Structure formats: C-alpha cells, structure tokens
Amino acid sequence: MTRIALIHATPIAVEPVHAAFAALWPEARPIDIMDYSLSPDREAAGCIDDALTRRIEALTRYGILTGADAVLFTCSAFGAAIEAAAARADRPVLRPNEAMFRAAMDRGRRIAMICPFAPAAASMQDEFRAEADRLGNGATLDTILAPGAIEAVRAGDIATHNRIVAAKAGELRGYDAIVLAHFSTARALDDASRATDIPVFASPQAAAGVVALKSRSIPADRAVAQSLAALDWLLAQGCRQVVFKYCSTFDSTPQGNIGPVAMALADRLGARGVVVCPAFPTMGRTIYQGHLFVGDRLLSESGMQDHPLTPMTDPDLRRWLGRQGTGPVGLVPLCVVRQGAAAIRAALEASDATLVVTDATSDEDLMAIGAALAGARLVTGGSGIALGLAQNLDVAGPGVAAPRRTAPGPGVVLAGSCSGMTRRQIEHHRAAHPVIEIDVPAVMAGTLTPEAVARQLLALVAQAPLAFSSGSPEQVARMQAEYGREAVAARLDGFFGDLARALVAAGVTRLVVAGGETSGAVVSALAPGALEVGAEIDPGVPVLRAASGLALALKSGNFGAEDFFARALDGMEDRP
C-alpha cells in the first residue's frame, strides 16, 4: 500500500486533505507529521528564512524515514524551502499547489487566487510565476485576500469561512479561473463554485495529468526515453496509475514502438501481467484470441496494411509484440474476460509474462477489464480502455467549468491522412466546398511553399475550404520509393505545421485536421498549450479548445463519418 507522509504546518489543513484522500485515493495510507509551530513562525519571520528552510528539510527527511513513498506538504507558505528539500530527496516531495495551478492555467491566463492566510500569498505568487514561466503561457495571478476566513476556520466556524470565501468568488469578474489558496480553503469549493460562473479549483482535487507525446513512429529508443521522462513527471505529481495510450489499430512496426515503450514503463514501475488492450468496439476495433479486428476484417486486411508509416501486416498482437522484442506475451481470452473482473484480475496476476493481450469485443468487456485494473500501476490500451477505468475513481472533480467560447471565425480543413475513410471524407467535402490538392512532389522539390497554399485557402476561407496531401497507396508508395518514408513524412509534417501557423496567424479560428501524425505536427507547430475537451463530434473525436479561443478537431485518419469535415466545423461555432 502506498504510504504518503503528509506534513502539516497548521491543524486546519488536516481534515480537508484526509477527506480528499478518502474520496480520491482510498487505497493510499496517508500518515500525519505535524509541526503546528511552523505556520505562526512563518508569519513572525515574514519570509522563508534559513531556519525555516532547514526545518522543512528535516521534516522531509523524517517523512522519508517513516518509509513513505512520497511526501506531501499541506501548507502553501513554504514553496521555495520545499523545492530545496525536494531537490535532495530520493522520492517525490510535493507542494500543495502544483497541480491546481496547472489546472487553472489550462483555463486561461487571468487567474485569481482567494487567499485567507496573507503570509502565504507572496510565496504562492512566486510558485505561480515560476510555473507560468516554465510553461511560457504568460498567465498572471491576482491575489484576493479574504479577511476573517482563516480566523473563522480556526475557531471551527466552517460556515462563516465558506461564506466569506464564496462572497469573494462572487465579486470577481473577468478571470479565466479562480484558485483557492490553501488545503484548508478547499472546504469552500462547493460554495465558491455556486457563487460564480468562473471555474474554481482547490488543491486536493486538482491532481490528474496527461502528457501527450508524438512518439508513435519516431525511433524506438527516443520513444522509450520520452515515455520514461513523462512517466517520471507523472510519478512526481503523485500519480498512482499510469495509462500508456496507443492507437486502437495498434499502429507500430516490427521495431516498435508499443512493445519497447510498454516494456520500459513496466520495468520502471516493477509491473507484471500488464494489460494490452487496443479494443474500441464503438469503432469496430475488437480483439478475439489475441487477434485485432476492424469491423469484420482482420487488421491486416482492413486497409491498415497500406498505412504510410506503420503498415499493420499481422493481426496477431502477441506475435507482433514478440517481433518488437518483448519476449513471451500472455493472453487473457474472451471466455475468461466474460467471467468478470475477479477472473480477469486473477488471470493477469497468474501470468508469467510482463505483457498480456486481453480480448474484448464489447463495451461490457472493457468495463469488466477496467474493474479488474483498479489499483494496477500500469495499463496499456487504445482510448477505449479508459471506458472502464473511470469507475475506479470516485472523483467528483473540481466542478464543471463553463465551456470555453470560440469567437466565430474562419474555418479550414487540413488532411494528411491517406486512410480510405479520410479520402472518402475529402470527396464528400468536395461536393459543396473548395478542395485544394497539395502537390506532394512539388513540396518535396521545394517548389510549393506552405505560404502559397495558405494564400489559396485564405482566398476561399468563407467557403470552408480543405487542403489535402492524402494519396492512394500507389501514390504513397511512389513518393516513398523516390524520397524515403521518413523524409516524406518529415517534410509533410513540417509543411502542415507551417501551413497551420500561417492560417492561424491570418485569423483562422477553427481548424479540422485529419491524420494522427498530421495532427501532431499541427499541434506542435501551433503550441496551443493545454486543450479543453469539448463535445464529441463523432466517436473518438471531440472539439478541442485552446485558451487563445482557437478550436480544433484532431481526427485519426480512420475516424468520423463521411460528412465529418463540415459537421466538425459547424460544431465549433458558438451558438448564442
């Protein structure tokens, strides 16, 4: 059982943080280390002096001596000292505000912090500044003191505390998010959320993180290194379950990257019997006897055998992983999955293999697999695997925020996927909108520039134009034979990235992108920061909104119905 040393500088933080653990992570064992002189001493010192810094370090060492897997400070007034202690510790040492600040910055740049304990304000401002600088997002934090609130809670009058904090929240205008400064203030989260339309965040509840990598088809050693770095970061945030998400068509080559990355993550986490389940039944991706199907076809006959970067020529997931050097791979067959969560868990635990392909042909199977994975350190799968994982988390969340608004504005479609579905969607779009074919040989020869295509698109922007590079398997094979697979992909990635940048710079506010790699290139070039997930346009493809107001739909080549492009652009329009 994971042991977390909680270090409290004030008694008023104890109850909220325990309540948060009980709700969000009941399997953990939080232990309390209390030095209630810290908070008044901090107030008297007026800053984090040497003596306080040494005390924070000693407490961190003591927390580790108790055998804790991580140390969490519950008082917000010691940021720099905690950072210094963390640098010397051999396991995660966390400040209370890290996750909350990031969650708030995901909502936009203008953040307000309601702060009942004035001496904590300066160091929290510093922490916020450091995080905003690290992310380069230009976020600003205004501190709003809430006189009387801390005194009320110290006197046990929670109702008054909550009323004061909520009243402050209700007065705020023009902010993208409000954060509540201390663990003790989290008590007022519900009241404050009711008092305002602005999303409100508190420390204990803001504790989830996603890292999006573009590692599907880069060299395996780089994919492993990037994934391990992401894992370390997530562990440092205190994450207790890590999901390695890959495509539900298992996009990879005999060199990787799913097998090597999954093995490296399992090794770092000491995990065995790790589930491998790319099933996404809603999209026709099912697994039976370890073989992946797309609709009523084996994967290798579904069109994926012609994929430009990751041609999937073998539907046997165990054999495919074996070619990627994973060693023997286990199987939990459908007949066991149908016996339910306990049987699945027992089968995974009994397996000698590190990786275990798990059959699933329906959403009910994914729910049972999800239940079996409660507490598993590592899970791997397509996006469908998430279906059954949420039930293990009793997360109310920090309140539902009002969706971001997109200024109605010009919309453009970019297609780099060569999948059959994308090519049909392009033809469908052509019937009512202008469609421009990007001349790939001219791109490779350097005679066609992204700026030229941007100019063509912008001239037609009122009619929802589309530009595509998507070629038939024969055209793709010709380009690759002439220039090499990686060179074509890299050049087109760069082209789409520059094209998207030029379009957004010229005022495009709605962008639909077809193709996973192509979407990765566009997002890397635009660097929009965290994206808010909105309504689902078609299964597996939501509207995404950036803090800047830009709306995106990033579509796997295979996903979406034939009329997807126009519907996606339409779905991004804000309606009164």
Ligand SMILES: Nc1ncnc2c1ncn2[C@@H]1O[C@H](COP(=O)(O)OP(=O)(O)O)[C@@H](O)[C@H]1O
């Ligand atoms: N005409 C073309 N010839 C060769 N390769 C192409 C062509 N058009 C696009 N590509 C490449 O095909 C790949 C498509 O991958 P991706 O965008 O991930 O789509 P999907 O989601 O269908 O896998 C990209 O690497 C892209 O650069």
Ligand SMILES: O=C(O)[C@H](O)C(=O)COP(=O)(O)O
């Ligand atoms: O066809 C598929 O299943 C896709 O390649 C896929 O899995 C993409 O998934 P994503 O969730 O859109 O990355």
